[in-house]
Amino acid sequence: MPKLIGPQRDSALLQTALRTLVVGALACLLAIYAGMPARAQSLLPRPNWNVSPPKCADSQKICIMTIKIFNNDPDHWIYPVLTTGKGPADIWMQAWWSVPNSELPNYPFIRRKNYRLYINPTGAGIPPNTGIELTVPIFTQLYEPINANPPADSSSPSGGDTLINWWNGGVIQVYTSPQASPPLALQQALTRSTQKVVQSGVSSAVLPKCVAVASVPTKTVRSPPAPPPCQPLTIYSDDSDLAKNDPSQLIEYTFGARNDPKDINAGPRYLLDTSNVDFDVSYVNVAFAPAVMGPYKNNQVGYIGTPITIDNFNLAIDEFLHDFPGWPQFLREGQLVNKLASPLEVFARLGGKDPPPDLTQLRGWPGSWPADLWAPIQALRTKWREYAGTVTAIPGPQYVQATPGICGPLPLPDAPAPTNFCDAVVAVQQLLIKNYVSYRQLYAAGQCKGTAFDITDNLLISHVYGWAPWTESSSGKDGDGCAAAQNLLENTARYSTGIDYTNYLNVKVAFDKLNYGTFPPRARDQIYQFNPWVQFIHGVPNGNPHKYVSTDYAYAYSVDDAMGNIQAEGVGIIIDIGSTANLENQKPATQPILVTLGGAEPVKGIAYKAYAICENTAANTKNLNPNFTTFAVSGNDPANCPIYIYDSKVPSQLYAFKIDATPDQFPYFANPADARWLPGNAKNSTTKIVVCSGIPDAGAAQGYQQSSATACCDSASNSGVFAFAQPEPHDAHNTKKYIVNVPPPKRCTNDTDAACFYPTPPPITKACNRGLP
DSSP: OOOOOOTTTTOHHHHHHTGGGHHHHHHHHHHHTTTSOTTOOOEESOOSSOOOOOOOTTOOSSOEEEEEEEEOOTTOEEEEEEEEOOBSOOHHHHHHTTOBGGGGGGOOOOBOSEEEEESSOSTTSBOTTEEEEEEEESEEEOSSSEESSOOOOTTSTTTTOSEEESSSSEEEEEEEESSSSOOHHHHHHHTOTTOEEEOOOOTTOOOOEEEEEEOOOOSSOSSOOOOOOOOOOOEEEESSOOOTTSSEEEEEEEEEEEEOOSSTTSSBSOEEEEEEEEEEEBOSSEEOOOEEEEETTOTTSOBEEEOOOHHHHHHHHHHHHHHSTTOOEEEETTEEEEEEEOHHHHHTTTTSSSOOTTBOOOTTTTTTTTTSOOHHHHHHHHHHHHHHOEEEEOOTTTOEEEEOBTTBSOOOTTSOOOOSHHHHHHHHHHHHHHHHHHHHHHHHTTOSBSOOOOOOHHHHHHHHHHTOOSOOOTTOOTTOBOOGGGGOGGGSTTSOOSSOOHHHHHHHHHHHHHHHTOOOOSSTTOOOOSOHHHHHHHOOTTOSSOOSSOOSSSBSSTTOOSSOEEEEEOSEEEEEESOSTTSSOOSBOOOOEEEEEOOOOTTTOOOEEEEEESSOOTTTEEEOOTTOOEEEEOSSOGGGOOEEEEESSSSOOEEEEEEOSOGGGSOBOSSGGGOOOOOTTSTTOSSTTEEOSSOTTOSGGGTBOHHHHHHHEETTTTEEOEEEEEEOTTOSSOSEEEEEEEOOOOSSSSTTOHHHHTTSOOOOOOBOBTTBO
16 A cells, blocks of 8 residues: 655654545646656656656566675675765666656755665675676665655655665675674674665555576586575665775676656657667776675676686785885774775875774874875885976966976977877876866856865875865865766867867876876986876786786776776676686677668668667567667687678668777778778778678578668678777767767668669669678
8 A cells, every 4th residue: 555755754653644645646646747767766756747668678567777795705695785876866767757857956856865685694795706796777666656856854864865776886795704704893783873774655666576596607616516595685874885994895886877868858858779788897996805796697897807716815905015115005903904995095185184093003193194195105106296387376367376297398298299208298287287277267256155175285196096176165065066067188279179179188088197107207217106006007018927916807096997897788797706617708898889770761661670789689689778779799719700780670680790900990081070881991091891792691591681782881882781990088088989870771671672762762682791892
């Protein structure tokens, strides 16, 4: 029976007083929502538009994602904890309810609490060579009706929230133990005073579920043991995150992907792709333990992370501490944790009044904070000031005075791309200073809330190592500051035109090279190790044997260009500790190739409706979401992975091709508008790597027609499939995007079918291959 919403909805007294009104209230709700989709829950305020929730990959009423977690470390037990974040607005729920642009302020779907699941938190947790499968709905309804803007309710464990969104940004903290019992930190986390048990009052609510699953055999364990059953799940709410100094490793995920419709003022403001996953193993702030990840039900994408064991990860930490004595470690209850803090994490704390109590303590603190830092971190700060120079806040309109360092005066934004260490240092310093000036101008114009900071060397270096734009407010109040989109680094004045981002990309690439240590000095000895943490994660260049963690598939800094993050098609994620055996793809991830399909054929409205990658089988064929007609193909071995696409004719027509090149071999166009179909013998050809003939399982029996060949390559009209690379300034990690452009479907199965083309004459076509007749 539905519960009426109100500030005392958990009160038995209120329920008794209103019992006589339930029948009438229920009848009212049914009348209000009679025109809404059957699977839609009732919503307040009442929508005055047609609600059409996104389609779920599994055709369920509430979309579900799957998280598989395996422990293949032979000597440790693991204890995962999943937490979703709070926030002022929830685009995922706005998309689910088809909220129009004009109504967004009235339907924010505020998330007032974090919500948490402890997975097997007692006993042996997830023992070696076993696993669990957790299914999480896009949301769990807590109360009926759902309120898009509920009043705060301090008496309720949910704080007023009427639903929990499990998809829109979550973290999994993986605790580890060398024995079959949880670490003390996890036991204490379970009894946090800020945590409250949350229960749904809606009988039809979809709840997270956990079941045990067996690991596949590994190289060292040919017969994995039977997994213990999952412990019952309890949902907790909390106002804060789990402590960074806990013995746990951070893993991040977002399920579903926001997309914008062509017209944001017609219909829903946001669309949601419910078959998309985004995830990473994050060593940007901390490093404690290994993990690998891959998508669930998408074998095109390789893994990210590191498959080494926990013991070997600990050895890497010990080796790094030996080489960089005094590097800050986390501290818990007076005991050091074998968990390290990155430069980004440490420099971000320099603005604090007191030294951080959860990191290695230094003699002389707090009196000498922040003048005195941990020796390796102190050296990085000192060197940056020596080489890049110093800054002082002054009144506007200049706002900052820069004093040059060893590397000399700051360059103009349109200076040539840096070619040495010093040129890179001053280019980065200049970009962050110019972005600071833009930030102060926004405040001066009244476009940001709160009060702007005055620039200091400590604040500047925190922005340098974080590659972060200036948006913060010194008030410290939630909601104060500039919006992220107001002052993006790539949009800093004179670093881009909105179309050409060459100046910005020159500095971004230079920053990557500073981190990786690949620049030569400008003059003899004018160089230092800018970021030892990058070597800790990625290893020493050309090291033999490998040193430290030594993975290319995790982020070591906030805009690392390593393959540390994946966004791909999928219906969940797979996590493995100590092995890659349980992942669907055993190879490391590479930059994906994005296959972009043309729109509907304009005369008959024929559109693409399905596709298959690598194998043209019914089991491998996926329906195409008409709102998201781009899909990703692995860049590992595209030459052996044909693409098959079906259109909406009855019966369907098949189109097929393959790309005979890895992404690094794609022709590059600095201006994407210049990318087009260029024949195989042209300079910077976009077609010589496109194979249109001899594709296996692409014959008449599968629906391949005469016009399928000319759709792929037509030398008469210089059209067909073409491939190219272009700059990607808005992705801080990947500065290039690799695209295969596919034209719209053919109107007719045969280019000579006059009846089909009537009243226009058939086109003149000539099939080709690799852009040549």
